[in-house]
Amino acid sequence: MEKNQATGLILISILLIAYFWFFADAPGPVVDETNDQTEQVESPESRDTSTLGNNDGSRAENLESDSLINESLKSKYGVFASAANGTSELITFNTDVIEITFDKKGGIISQLELKNFETYDGQPLVLAEESLDQQQLIVNAAVGAVDLYELNYELVEKPNSILKAGDTSRVVFKADFGNGRSIEQIYTLSGSHYEVGYELALNGFQNEIIGENFTLIWNKKMRKFEKDLTESRRKATINYYSVEDGMDYLSESADTDEEILTEPIQWFSFKQNFFNSALITDIPMQRAHAKVSQEGLSDEFVKDGEMKVEIALSEVKDKKGEFKFYYGPNNYKILQTVAADFEENIYLGWFPISLVNKYVIINVFHVLEKYISNYGIIIIILVFLIKLALSPLSYKSYVSMAKTKVLKPQLDEIKEKHGGDMQKAQAEQMQLYQKVGVNPLSGCIPLLLQMPILFAMFYFFPSSIELRQEAFLWANDLSTYDSIATLPFTIPFYGNHVSLFTILMTLSTLLITWSQGQVSSVQGPMKNIQYIMPVVFMFVLNSFAAALSFYYFVANIITYGQQALIRKMIDEDKIKQILEENKKKNVNKKTSKFQQRLQEAMKASEEAKKNKSKKSK
Known part of the structure; x- marks a missing residue:
């Protein structure tokens, strides 16, 4: 409604009120009730018309208000205005x-x-x-x-x-x-x-x-x-x-x-x-x-x-x-x-870890889920199945470490013989490996093949909604960290809580590291560094899903059992005898092309180090 229309409507309302006020008939004479008992009937013309006038004014104001609202809606919504008021x-x-x-x-x-x-x-x-x-x-x-x-x-x-x-x-x-x-x-x-x-x-x-x-x-x-x-x-x-x-x-x-x-x-x-x-x-x-x-x-x-x-x-x-x-x-x-x-x-992780999760872990997990309702037990069974599937690789890795341990005295003699000339020492060590029939990388390859599965769990458990709000032992929710104590302060990179599953995982990893050290030829600072990594992971995993820490803990316990069993199966004296026989057979064996390339790479590396040392002087 436009402003002029609204003003006109208000003026008309005022004129109507004035008309009924000034031009209405005067009221009839007052009858003395003591002399005349006849009831005086009020004529319609004699009613107070101010009320009527006020009602008309109110009605007009409402019409004006509604009209203003409708105009406002039309200006905002256009053709859609009829549905805008609700x-x-x-x-x-x-x-x-x-x-x-x-x-x-x-x-x-x-x-x-x-x-x-x-x-x-x-x-x-x-x-x-x-x-x-x-x-x-x-x-x-x-x-x-x-x-x-x-x-x-x-x-x-x-x-x-x-x-x-x-x-x-x-x-x-x-x-x-x-x-x-x-x-x-x-x-x-x-x-x-x-x-x-x-x-x-x-x-x-x-x-x-x-x-x-x-x-x-x-x-x-x-x-x-x-x-x-x-x-x-x-x-x-x-x-x-x-x-x-x-x-x-x-x-x-x-x-x-x-x-x-x-x-x-x-x-x-x-x-x-x-x-x-x-x-x-x-x-x-x-x-x-x-x-x-x-x-x-x-x-x-x-x-x-x-x-x-x-x-x-x-x-x-x-x-x-x-x-x-x-x-x-x-x-x-x-x-x-x-x-x-x-x-x-x-x-679920980057390639190829995502493939392991999508096509192996998820499917096995869901099959177990159909028959077992306790997710802690599902995780234990999952560990057993994975360890069983990887046991041939674990065995090969352990045998390779045992062979390296048997050769350690001869490797140490070569180092002493050449003193600080690492190039000659490494070349002779490679010749020894070739003669006895040992591949120094054979212990690493099985571990590398296992890594996608080990890392797959790192992505699988924190993302599994099936574990959400599922309790096991002292953990109320396997999809988040378990907390046995809340600290009054926050430790950098660790947090303000103590996860018992993470502590158990760390202790079991240290046990595995010690067990592997019994058959490993690694000495010096590198041997001590092995014990630092589990502590680092304790800080990293303290706020991760309890299911992940529990999985690694169970996996470590089973691995320790595997190693103890394999250790009983392996006769180091027999391995030493086999290596000596290989050494006699291959005494005149030529260096393989792979070993030649490896020796050349090591030689180039040593020369680069020497040149860098000369420039720095």
Whole structure:
């Protein structure tokens, strides 16, 4: 309503009040009740008309107010104004795995709770909240940018409030603007899945929407769900996938990271250690801007995530553009069914470690999980199986060390013979190895072949949601550190707690190091350095998953048993006799090409050292 119209309406109201006040009939004469018992009936004309006048004024003011509101909505929302005036109204549905609440204001997911999970302190695990998941769906109209999630929608189709496994139903929101124009938002719920189907259609709009694209903005505050805030922040980021470049991500370790993505993407996720919230579609999402930050956040949150993408308007104009949300756990088997490379939301290490985890460890772990409910026992069995599979390599490595120990007196004689001339000493040692039939690298190769499996566990256990909140012995949660004592201070690189599994792992590693030293030829400073590394790992692993430390502890105990058994099987005197016989047989054997190249490399290295020493003088 314009200002002049409002002023005119107010003046008319004042004139009506004045008219009824001044030109109304005078009241009738007062009758003496003692002389005349006849009741005086008041004529309609004699009523006080000031009340009537005030009512008309109030009604006029309300009309004026409504008219002003309507004009304001039209100026802001244009053709969408008829759906802009409304209030929140929540509708909740339950499936086997989620409780989801929609808001008719916006036609959006207002809240989503994972029913089979809790936070570390026993609270409901709410993965989506309207106050923390701020979403905007922006189109360009004649009046400017309009957020379609600010409009009010009617619920035109809804399923039963409870969906069981196997059930699939739709929740349909619609805003009708007349002349065949409408907006539809359709959600598809499944009784046993964490995916929520989403379809968007803008029907009948011709020139009311301007441009070729619409914009989707999703700002998410990621709540803390786990006990360890530092680890939770280290694992939180935004992942995204493009057909050309595959899966990529923003930095997990940086306080703030952002990126402008030039290639279209097909999904993005706000990924935390054990859960993620994602949007997936076959429709290319273009000109994406991704950002994560942890600056200025309270301990209640791990990171802020911001995602902005543009989508072609033609994909939803007069047809249903298909999307889906994923709100659920980072379970490898589940994520494999969601979208291309969606399981990469779980980082299982670099190649070839990731291959070991994907095709060996995960499958064995899930087979054991079907028959055994105690995850501590599963880990013990897993160690036995892996050690059994690696036992041939362990045996070869141990025999190689035993051979080296038998040769140690002869190797020491060669060193004394040549004094400080390392080049000649190493050349003669290589000749000795060749004659007795010993490959000095044969002890290292089996260990190198075992390394991918050893390191695979380093990534597998901290990322396994199956271990989350699973107790074993004194550990309340195998997916995070076990703490038997909290320190009143913080030790750098160690923390303010004591993990008993980590201490046991360290002690058992020292035991293994000592046991291997009994058959090793390593002497001097290198022998002492062996005992430093387990202590270093005690600091590194103190805040890692208890399952990881427990695995290494059990593995060390079994390894010690293996070595004790192999030691009984190996006769060092017999090995010495075999080596001597080989030495006699190969006395005239020529140096192999490999050993020649090795000797040449050592010679070149020694000459380089001498030249460097001369230049420094």
